[in-house]
Amino acid sequence: MLAKRIIPCLDIRNGQTVKGVNFVDIREVGDPVELGAKYAREGADELVYLDITASFEERKLFTDLVKRIALHLNIPFTVGGGINELADADRLLSAGADKVSINTSAVLKPDFITELAEKYGSQFVVCAVDAKLESDGKWWVYINGGRKKMDKELYSWLREVQERGAGEILFTSMNHDGTKNGYANEPLSKLSEMLSIPIIASGGAGEKEHFVDVFTKGKADAALAASIFHFNEIPIQELKDYLKKNKISIR
């Protein structure tokens, strides 16, 4: 049976793994290659490396870091941040990345999703989206690491993202991110029913129960988290044992 995936996310700034709360107050937590290899040993199913400042400062990802990651890691990994043109994706693929994650560039230039999917296949393209539930009752899309609100509503945007050939969606609820109160299960289950590509849930993990909820109530295919793994609040193996006990299909 296809397993639900547990995905630690490593935010990278200046070659170091960092963790912020609500996109601010950033702390360093270690070497990205060592940390990734440790997670793989502990049972992580996949990893995501995001260069969190790339989009804002228009900085390119460090290809050398991706090469080092690819050499040491025996599980799939996605790289994101500052991927604005095919040449960026090409460079990362050549360095050994399995998938690229695009966010701001996809919103500003939706054709980019299509170009990537046509050139490298849908399996290579993860479209990340940061969205916020606002007082009008709607989920609105943000870019530049949650700094800028766009005139795009979440559901219609993600429908377009799928049509354009993205292979996966990485959905972060800005309302939940950093709160440790659980994932945004309502929009997640709606997305999962609406779309036919896998949904990776992000933002809000604090307790083991939250993962059971995101796979049952949220119907997510994968759950991403950062701080609970970085600060070893929930060891990955302990989490996976707990999920197995709760009848979730887990590797």
Place this chain on the structure above:
Amino acid sequence: MKIAILKYNAGNIMSVQFALKRLGYDAEVTSDEKIIRNSDRFIFPGVGEASSTMEYLRREGLDQLLKELNQPVLGICLGLQLMCAHSEERNTDCIGIFDVPVLKFEPVMNVPHMGWNTLKNTKGLLFEDINPGSYAYFVHSYYAAMSEYTVASCNYINDFSASLQRDNYFATQFHPEKSGDTGHIILKNFIEKA
């Protein structure tokens, strides 16, 4: 031990080379016929689309070369599919080492089949020391049907061949280079036991 990995216009070939390096082997990524013929092990990796890749292989004469090899050959993912007879992906005639059709998944669940899934009914030297029920990493929208060459199966939407073997030809639909410790053992078996 000379290991050659086929170089062609496809996704993540580096990762196979890196996985071999983790096993302690240096492999050459090449499309040079002489190097391929003289290799002790040949790996045909692949992420990509069937018809354009077959077109490339035919143009370079690599389809014929592949059929003539006597050393152990390992096809991975698209490599497995192109070693079959025919693919429903753009109605493509393939190399035909395995007389098996490659079919498209009925989209009753998410397609592509992506992620970790269990290996069943494993047999043969590729799967020595692998427990049935071990997980491997898959990414694919087409699958090789179950056949007399199937040495491991998997279920997603329906049963399909997770691995095929005939004589010196081995193939996996999953990515051993991305399948953690399980994949590590399978690659090691191919290099050291095949």
